[in-house]
Amino acid sequence: MSGEQSDASGSGVLESKRNATRYQILVQIAERQPAVSQREIADAIGITSQAVSDYLQNLIEQGHVDKGGRGRYEVTKEGVDWLISQTDDLREFVQHVSEEVIGEVEVETAIATTDISEGETVSLTMRDGVLRAMSGGAGSATAVAVTGAAAGRDVGVTNFEGVVDYDLGMVTAVSIPRVRDGGSTAVDAERIAELATSHDLIAAAGTEALAAADAAGVDPDIRFGTAPAVQEAATKGLDVLLLAATAVLSAHTDKLRDQKIGYEVVDANRT
Numbered sequence: 033m034s035g036e037q038s039d040a041s042g043s044g045v046l047e048s049k050r051n052a053t054r055y056q057i058l059v060q061i062a063e064r065q066p067a068v069s070q071r072e073i074a075d076a077i078g079i080t081s082q083a084v085s086d087y088l089q090n091l092i093e094q095g096h097v098d099k100g101g102r103g104r105y106e107v108t109k110e111g112v113d114w115l116i117s118q119t120d121d122l123r124e125f126v127q128h129v130s131e132e133v134i135g136e137v138e139v140e141t142a143i144a145t146t147d148i149s150e151g152e153t154v155s156l157t158m159r160d161g162v163l164r165a166m167s168g169g170a171g172s173a174t175a176v177a178v179t180g181a182a183a184g185r186d187v188g189v190t191n192f193e194g195v196v197d198y199d200l201g202m203v204t205a206v207s208i209p210r211v212r213d214g215g216s217t218a219v220d221a222e223r224i225a226e227l228a229t230s231h232d233l234i235a236a237a238g239t240e241a242l243a244a245a246d247a248a249g250v251d252p253d254i255r256f257g258t259a260p261a262v263q264e265a266a267t268k269g270l271d272v273l274l275l276a277a278t279a280v281l282s283a284h285t286d287k288l289r290d291q292k293i294g295y296e297v298v299d300a301n302r303t
Contacts, residue, residue, distance in 0.1 A: 161268035238277025
């Protein structure tokens with residue numbers, strides 16, 4: 033077995049320039065067969081026609097390509113098997129890069145509170161549940177801007193250092209009975225209105241909850257409050273008043289408990 037043949041069968045495409053070229057040529061043949069122009073292949077992958085000819089001769093010797101006449105080539109079963117094996121390796125490598133390499137270069141989005149230039153060090157704070165970035169590195173948490181932004185616009189930040197100083201929010205849940213049990217009419221609207229004044233965000237989950245909010249003169253910030261949305265708001269430091277239909281309340285409290293977010297269920301039923 034020749035050195036080139038061993039190289040083709042034993043090394044990955046990215047480990048050998050010859051294998052990478054061999055892989056590209058086989059792909060080009062598979063796309064164009066049986067009428068294959070060496071010039072078209074050369075132009076497509078950026079090498080000379082003579083180089084393509086040399087590679088083709090080697091691929092024929094290896095049994096990866098059949099030559100049926102002048103300008104007629106086909107990839108053999110062995111050649112297809114080799115392409116598949118190399119493609120599987122490439123797919124795994126791309127997944128590794130995407131998930132474990134690029135994914136580790138975390139980029140978050142913040143709102144610029146001052147004009148920020150790309151590459152500038154910024155200070156990070158959390159306000160109203162939104163990450164904020166300010167020019168300069170004097171804060172307890174800093175990052176580097178990967179985009180430029182005017183004040184009030186979104187800016188990408190990475191290379192985090194320190195900890196953004198803020199407390200988790202608290203969720204106050206009010207169970208709204210099912211409609212057959214009275215629905216919104218069974219709840220004290222004045223009590224809901226009172227609770228709303230001491231919370232940063234109002235979420236309604238379920239039709240009965242929307243009706244209860246309307247009866248209390250409260251306009252929910254989240255009209256279709258899902259458990260992840262409420263949990264994220266509290267995670268960002270917002271105190272949330274959750275009006276939840278009885279049928280969906282447990283889904284919310286389970287999520288909050290799993291994420292170790294403080295909550296209480298209050299009684300707002302009419303007495």
